[in-house]
Amino acid sequence: xxxxxxxxxxxxxxxxxxxxxVAFTLTIGILNFLNFTIPTLFMLAAMMGWSFAAWGLPFxxxxxxxxxxxxxxxxxxxxxxxxxxxxxxxxxLRTKHGDSTEHAIPLVSSLGFLLVLENLVRxxxxxxxxxxxxxxxxxxxxxxxLFFRIPQVIxxxxxxxxxxxxxxxxxxxxxxxxxxxxxxxxxxAGILGVDTxxxxxxxxxxxxxxxxxxxxxxxxxxxxxxPQMGEDIGSKxxxxxxxxxxxSLWGAVxxxxxxGLIEMLTIHFFGADTVQATVWGALLLTLMIRPQGLxxxxxxxxxxx
Amino acid sequence: xxxxxxxxxxxxxxxxxxxxGIYLAVATGQLNLGGAGFQALGxxxxxxxxxxxxxxxxxxxxxxxxxxxxxxxxIAIPILRLKGVYLVLGTFAFAEVVAGLxxxxxxxxxxxxxxxxxxxxxxxxxxxxxxxxxLVFYLMATRFGLxxxxxxxxxxxxxxxxxxxxxxxxxxxxxxxxxxxxxxxLYAHAFSYVEIQGFNxxxxxxxxxxxxxxxxxxxxxxxxGAAFFTLLPEAMRSFLPAAKEAIWTAFGVTGxxxxxxxxxxxxxxxxxxxxxxxxxxxxxxxxxxxxxxRRRSPAAAPxxxxxx
Numbered sequence: 001x002x003x004x005x006x007x008x009x010x011x012x013x014x015x016x017x018x019x020x021x022v023a024f025t026l027t028i029g030i031l032n033f034l035n036f037t038i039p040t041l042f043m044l045a046a047m048m049g050w051s052f053a054a055w056g057l058p059f060x061x062x063x064x065x066x067x068x069x070x071x072x073x074x075x076x077x078x079x080x081x082x083x084x085x086x087x088x089x090x091x092x093l094r095t096k097h098g099d100s101t102e103h104a105i106p107l108v109s110s111l112g113f114l115l116v117l118e119n120l121v122r123x124x125x126x127x128x129x130x131x132x133x134x135x136x137x138x139x140x141x142x143x144x145x146l147f148f149r150i151p152q153v154i155x156x157x158x159x160x161x162x163x164x165x166x167x168x169x170x171x172x173x174x175x176x177x178x179x180x181x182x183x184x185x186x187x188x189a190g191i192l193g194v195d196t197x198x199x200x201x202x203x204x205x206x207x208x209x210x211x212x213x214x215x216x217x218x219x220x221x222x223x224x225x226x227p228q229m230g231e232d233i234g235s236k237x238x239x240x241x242x243x244x245x246x247x248s249l250w251g252a253v254x255x256x257x258x259x260g261l262i263e264m265l266t267i268h269f270f271g272a273d274t275v276q277a278t279v280w281g282a283l284l285l286t287l288m289i290r291p292q293g294l295x296x297x298x299x300x301x302x303x304x305x
Numbered sequence: 306x307x308x309x310x311x312x313x314x315x316x317x318x319x320x321x322x323x324x325x326g327i328y329l330a331v332a333t334g335q336l337n338l339g340g341a342g343f344q345a346l347g348x349x350x351x352x353x354x355x356x357x358x359x360x361x362x363x364x365x366x367x368x369x370x371x372x373x374x375x376x377x378x379x380i381a382i383p384i385l386r387l388k389g390v391y392l393v394l395g396t397f398a399f400a401e402v403v404a405g406l407x408x409x410x411x412x413x414x415x416x417x418x419x420x421x422x423x424x425x426x427x428x429x430x431x432x433x434x435x436x437x438x439x440l441v442f443y444l445m446a447t448r449f450g451l452x453x454x455x456x457x458x459x460x461x462x463x464x465x466x467x468x469x470x471x472x473x474x475x476x477x478x479x480x481x482x483x484x485x486x487x488x489x490x491l492y493a494h495a496f497s498y499v500e501i502q503g504f505n506x507x508x509x510x511x512x513x514x515x516x517x518x519x520x521x522x523x524x525x526x527x528x529x530g531a532a533f534f535t536l537l538p539e540a541m542r543s544f545l546p547a548a549k550e551a552i553w554t555a556f557g558v559t560g561x562x563x564x565x566x567x568x569x570x571x572x573x574x575x576x577x578x579x580x581x582x583x584x585x586x587x588x589x590x591x592x593x594x595x596x597x598x599r600r601r602s603p604a605a606a607p608x609x610x611x612x613x
Contacts (some may be wrong), residue, residue: 034390075594088579104336107393109582111510115575119568235506242394267359271418277405284398288383291391 005146007261008270012152014260015159016221019214020237021244021252022163023207029201029247030183035083036110038211039234040117041078046225047121047217049074050132058211067132071219085113087202090230121227129226132219136180153303162213162252166206170249175202183247236263239283254294311427315495317535318430319488324515324527326484329477331513331521334457335385337478338393340485340512342400345504347373347486349407352419355494362423366490371484378479385474400509407501418500427492433491437447438483442524453477457521484565507579518587529590537577538570545569577612 020042025037050069062179089106163216170176173272178199181189190196218233219225240259259279286293323344332339347369354365384395407413444450452473455463464470493499511534519530581589 016469028390032390035392101517104393104517105582105586107336107390108514109579111514112575112582113579115571115578119571120569123566123572232505238394239398242398244391254581273409274405275408277402278399280401280405284395284402287391287398291387297346 006264008146008283010261011028011154012153014257015156015220016214017240018253018256019159019210023210023240023258024237025244025247026203026282027250029208030179035108037113038207039230040114041082041208041211041228042215043230044081044121045078045212046072046118046219047227049219050225053070066089071216073108075216078212079205079208082204083201084205087193097145103279110116111303118227127227129224132223132225138288143245149186153223155221155289158179158217165250173198208220212281239279242283243286243293245295248295251293251295313539315427315430318434318533319491320401320493320531320535321434321528323485323488323512324531325437325441326481326488327512328516328527329481331516332453332457333474333477335474335478337392337396338509338513339400341508342403343373343377343485344483344485344489345403345407345501346376348499349413349525351490351493352421352499353413355421362401362494364423366487369490370483370487374479374483377482378475381478385478403537404501404504405577418498421493421499422495423494424497430491433487438528445524462477514578518578518588520590522591525590526588538574541570541573
């Protein structure tokens with residue numbers, strides 16, 4: 001029974017990873033850009049949500065309305081930050097020399113943004129973890145001897161809705177078709193009337209939105225935010241994305257859940273200290289044996305835009 | 306020299322050796338984001354041999370170099386089939402696995418770390434850094450260096466011209482891993498202590514930034530990059546409080562002005578990285594930096610323009 005409970009916990013943890021992994025996989029699949037600011041945006045949304053709530057913003061609202069609005073403002077900050085990142089990283093992808101490390105340019109500037117944003121938050125609010133004044137995370141629901149924490153169940157539903165909405169958007173909407181066309185071949189997409197400069201920022205807005213939502217869900221579920229919270233989640237999400245296959249939406253979903261399960265089962269059987277080795281070991285093995293992951297196709301990462 | 310300066314010179318020399326290790330991989334177009342893993346291997350090999358078997362520093366550092374180089378070669382053969390983003394992730398994952406394994410190893414002290422009884426003076430890392438720089442300059446001037454450069458610029462053409470692309474990549478990656486291991490061994494003995502928390506993802510990121518911002522086209526790049534980005538935070542340690550005081554005084558604030566937060570140094574560093582990528586993505590030092598004083602034949606100029 002304890003084992004089944006761990007599986008349930010793993011699924012719940014996996015749902016946070018899924019949201020961040022989807023953000024990673026979108027930027028890689030469409031733009032071939034490993035965006036290292038994603039964990040920072042996740043942290044930024046949660047920290048800003050906390051600080052808005054702590055300042056007593058939004059103005060004078062009473063308890064049940066205050067923290068969701070504060071979190072919504074946090075998400076808005078994350079989206080704005082993501083657009084700033086787009087302005088300074090992705091616009092400069094084309095280089096003069098065209099050598100084999102050119103794809104590193106946006107990656108390197110996203111590392112720069114990681115340093116800037118994380119340390120600005122540290123300067124503003126200190127390095128300590130802060131308690132998020134959300135609803136109690138201890139509300140539990142007991143079904144057949146298994147415990148489900150209610151905020152986590154709600155998060156799971158929210159994540160499922162986000163992923164389904166995103167899948168619909170990519171498949172059927174005009175903007176989704178544009179994004180898929182850019183992923184296939186940016187030059188051809190441009191010739192056929194997709195305005196790259198207008199469509200690319202959409203990817204970054206989605207990134208900010210996904211990270212912001214993931215950060216908010218994390219803040220509500222675990223009741224704690226800190227400037228370091230993005231690092232662990234970010235690395236697990238990367239592992240999930242690679243496991244599922246770069247650029248694949250459903251791969252990121254499956255990979256995120258698998259990583260959540262691996263983490264919980266490793267803790268159950270071997271203790272918390274071995275998590276780092278097993279999660280990254282799984283990732284390294286995947287890259288060596290089947291680099292395209294479970295669902296990816298091997299066209300990703302071979303020079304786009 | 307005062308203790309403060311010997312500390313800075315030591316860390317600078319270690320960073321230069323480390324940066325040359327990553328540079329050799331980057332020079333073949335392989336981004337190695339697992340530098341901390343190779344440095345940790347060298348550092349722990351040296352620390353363990355010194356602590357448990359009482360070897361002298363010369364032998365432990367050599368052993369650390371060999372361990373990191375051999376493991377680097379072992380990992381290079383499967384991992385260098387990957388390209389671009391996959392390779393970045395693969396090397397990154399490797400460093401995390403190394404850190405995770407050391408963290409769980411009883412013999413290597415786990416989270417407690419290992420003390421290193423034998424101490425080396427600052428002259429040793431400096432001598433090692435000079436030797437490394439000379440070695441890499443020499444290598445880049447040989448036929449092997451030419452092959453490295455051709456693989457970096459276009460691996461398909463290099464292959465067609467008879468360069469053993471895979472061999473060059475594996476050799477450069479493994480040699481780079483050995484140099485990273487050497488820097489680890491130096492670190493272990495210079496600071497008398499190793500703990501795995503020090504060899505984290507940020508370290509891998511910083512050392513790759515040294516190389517890319519210094520410029521991967523010539524062997525000057527890692528030297529300039531490591532020097533610039535090791536000394537910049539130190540320079541800011543005194544510059545930032547002065548700047549804050551000047552700004553506050555200009556706005557009419559008087560009295561006791563508290564020094565700015567330590568984190569500002571990293572904000573400035575990050576902003577410098579972003580600005581570099583916008584204005585000079587090829588790095589501080591490029592081939593053109595040295596081509597400038599040479600006389601170009603007037604006929605060649607338009608052809609070069611047309612080619613671009």
